Amino acid sequence: MTVLGFLGGTGDQGRGLARRFALAGHPVILGSRSPERAQAAADELRATLPPEADVRGMANDAAAAEAEIAVVAVPYDGHRALLEALRAPLAGKLVVDCVNPLGFDERGAFALEVEEGSAAEQAAAVLPDSRVVAAFHHVSAILLLDPQVDTVDTDILVLGDDRPAADTVQALVDDIKGMRGVYAGRLRNARQVEALTANLISINRRYKAHAGLRVTDV
């Protein structure tokens, strides 16, 4: 079991992933700018889980320091500043970036330009002493958080230049019921994986769905 720290862990995506990893037996920490909010979110999440679930809440910097693996689940507009502030506690650690740089207007979602190419490459640039892997871009937070949903039926595209780190994340993904990790290339090809979330939002609107992806023939 691995202690997983969710930075921005009080948002839907962070809480949803933390919930599924806690159900899989991993100790999870919800991080937030406000330790009180993190604690409250952790208490609320723990109440929905079996008694053996190990869920704590603390400030992002404490969560980063305590975690063996950190999962970045903040909104894109706070992404760079958060990681710059946490460079020291994240040094030497595996950091999983789930961030989708998206904008929204009256026609729906669209991909934002990122100076480094993608949120994952931005994380790698800001955290030169961490091992950055990108994953969990497409999974629906609504499904992750839904107590009626036992199995989250989706593949998770896992990207990284550090293959052992990507392998570690794939194995973690496989711990979640219904999910499978699929290695999908280097970080230089993360941009389109992050941006594809805009298409899934279009699909969700058109089909009233919580769309995910499966990779065939793998």
Next chain:
Amino acid sequence: MTVLGFLGGTGDQGRGLARRFALAGHPVILGSRSPERAQAAADELRATLPPEADVRGMANDAAAAEAEIAVVAVPYDGHRALLEALRAPLAGKLVVDCVNPLGFDERGAFALEVEEGSAAEQAAAVLPDSRVVAAFHHVSAILLLDPQVDTVDTDILVLGDDRPAADTVQALVDDIKGMRGVYAGRLRNARQVEALTANLISINRRYKAHAGLRVTDV
């Protein structure tokens, strides 16, 4: 049944798609810069199909003029010039763009920058009098061409700003055994769909597969 013209139809992707549409009963035309090469490719393809298959080969401009729907399957580096040359015969028609702007180096495939954002948006810019839809980016030409493969088990993401045109293409996709068309947003979100082919190439290398995509919960 719809007469489908494949521009750049002597390449693997064009011949592969033409083969599957011919098997579904649609008359198909392989277009090429060289009418002789188009004719030879059509003869070769026809020999692998049941006698009722309707397969012709001709120059790209004649194929564009004859087709009810044109499918653009050229390599990206010839994309803009081909479409500029065919603006007149493609006027008023539905044009399906399948082109993936990719580069390759020793680390594999990566997405190229396109001035208009994507190949599909480039087609829409070059062909203001056509109705442009993007589709068929991820399907493996190897599977399409393999006579042992009866069913090509994949979803096809269909993008377009003209909804009736996108609906028409979705219905066409559904004619191919195993395929399903899924509406996946506007052309401004085509870039990441095209670029995702680089990730599928990484997946194919890692898993020795011919990966495709299925959208879950739709």
